[in-house]
Amino acid sequence: MVENRPILAFLTHLVLVLGIILVAFPVYIAVIAMTHTQQTLGFTTPLLPGNQLIPNLIDVLTRPSPGRPPFWLMLWNSTLMAVIIMVGKIVISIISAYAIVYFKFPFRLLAFWTIFITLMLPVEVRIIPTFEVVASLGMLNSYAGLTIPLIASATATFLFRQFFMTVPDELMEAARVDGAGPIKFFIDILLPLSRTNIAALCVILFIYGWVQYLWPVLVTTREEYFTLMMGVQQMAATAETDPMWNLIMTATVLALLPPVLIVIFMQRLFVKGLIETEK
Amino acid sequence: MATIEISGVKKVYPGNVTAIHNLDLSIGDGELVVLVGPSGCGKSTLLRMIAGLETITDGTVSIGGAIVNKKEPAERDIAMVFQNYALYPHMSVRGNLEYGLKNRGTPRPEIDARVTEAARILEIEPFLERKPRQLSGGQRQRVAMGRAIVRQPKAFLFDEPLSNLDAKLRGQMRIEIKRIQRSLKTTSVYVTHDQLEAMTLADRLVVMNAGRIEQVGKPVELYDNPASLFVAGFIGSPPMNIFNVETLRSLPGVTLPASLPQKADVVGVRPDAILLEKPEGESFALKGTVELIEPVGGESHVYLRAENIDDIVILVVQGRAPFSEGESITLHLPARALHPFDNSTGLRVA
Secondary structure (H helix, E strand, O other): OOOOOHHHHHHHHHHHHHHHHHHHHHHHHHHHHOOOOHHHHHHOOOOOOOOOHHHHHHHHHHOOOOOOOOHHHHHHHHHHHHHHHHHHHHHHHHHHHHHHHHOOOOOHHHHHHHHHHHOOOOOOOOHHHHHHHHHHOOOOOOHHHHHHHHHOOOOOHHHHHHHHHHOOHHHHHHHHHOOOOHHHHHHHHHHHHOHHHHHHHHHHHHHHHHOOOHHHHHHOOOHHHOOHHHHHHHHHOOOOOOOOHHHHHHHHHHHHHHHHHHHHHHHHHHHHHHHHOOO | OOOEEEEEEEEEEOOOEEEEEEEEEEEOOOOEEEEEOOOOOOHHHHHHHHHOOOOOOEEEEEEOOEEOOOOOHHHHOEEEEOOOOOOOOOOOHHHHHHHHHHHOOOOHHHHHHHHHHHHHHHOOHHHOOOOHHHOOHHHHHHHHHHHHHHOOOOEEEEEOOOOOOOHHHHHHHHHHHHHHHHHHOOEEEEEEOOHHHHHHHOOEEEEEEOOEEEEEEOHHHHHHOOOEHHHHHHOOOOOOEEEEHHHHHHOOOOOOOOOOOOOOOEEEEOHHHOEOOOOOOOEEEEEEEEEEEEEOOOEEEEEEEEOOOOOEEEEEEEOOOOOOOOOEEEEEEEHHHOEEEOOOOOEEOO
């Protein structure tokens, strides 16, 4: 791998650069569109920044238009939903993995596979029965309805199970000799050791919750529960007027920011955790 | 400080695999008993049953006079040192030492006093605030010992604690363990597969094989008077030479001593009991060709192909061997050094 072949280097870099352009170009267009007026965007797709960034931002952040709830409310809803889903999934997964790895009970393997199978059925597949259940429980238009059905799959159980199985049994035995019961061992030993895994899952699951679109559209009809993803879509789907592309793109870019920030912030934790962890 | 009584203990794993057959053993107060045997002989299982990490199928284990069969490890008031140390990786050395005491609700000043004392004994004061991963193997081993010491338990249980160390450190830590155990006078059970470790550490040695006790006794007793062929082969390095009595009798010029019991069909001779010069008293001679000489410093191990005998004969010569490879030499086997065994039962015959 230490060969010095200029042509090969050029080709590989070319492929990489093309890939980046392919992925980043739409994002670039969106960012540029933030800075133009609706009039400009109606006729062309500008590639250079304009001077309307501040007015657009003020417009999106402060002036609610008909059919669109206030931006801050949607941001709050989206954040709350993503965080509840993230925390819920991690809590359920880590506890069920703990049970499966450290306790012997009848049908242990069956329990594991049942949990594992929930991975194969995403919300979209079971959406009609799920909606029926949520509706009959009276959870439409509530945070519970928004989040609980999405929490109800122990996505990360498998991951935690694999990790727990690499933790030496002697650690548990040493803790037993040291007088730590199952709950103490879990809290004092296993949770601190799982820090890195939890951090990684936080990122993945936060983004999973953040980008949910179909489910919130189904279970919410009242504007106070609208999420950002829904709000952006609603802005584009106005019947009477032309879509306000400048405002839509501004909202889109703003909606993109939290996941990006989370990834950037948590990445440091990842690396730190990876370097420090030792079983 | 306590005695440990094991009576009629049995361990049967699911699938009807019996790991321990009806075993009795009593360990005196302050005694260091070493369980030794090949892997799979049940020595670790027995230790883990004493610790409470393994359920007891039948029989009783009592520590300090109380039957502990149904008690959790923590309630048995024992401390265990594991082969891979099992230190809590995210806690500092101090945290590791304190954890067991904190769980027991020991008052803070006492915890501090005990940790300081243990750290002093083990010379780990400079590392108290470090994490286990920042320590070398030997230092981790000391911390694992410290975790046992701070608890001031009724008994220490060691599960091959030195196996992960290099040879030199193993020798040092062996002495250290013996020194600490002597000064604390805590009843200890020590499991190892290393017969040298077993010989040097033990007050009393328990040789196990296939879930049964082969022999119990002082290390030197076992070396001098092995009760079975298994013990004879397991204790001592290089291992004891075993000869078939029929073969020996058929050799020209070999007269076996009259004192040899009738039932003995094999005899064993320690490599260090074989002499190059005819000793006083009864003896017989074997001729052979030197195949290999291993100088190990103060002594040399000589591998010799004896005439008309299939097996290689091993002998230990003090200092340098006075002959070279390929040479023919005569060995003298004193009658008093012969260990007579019955090959069918594997037991010693008187």
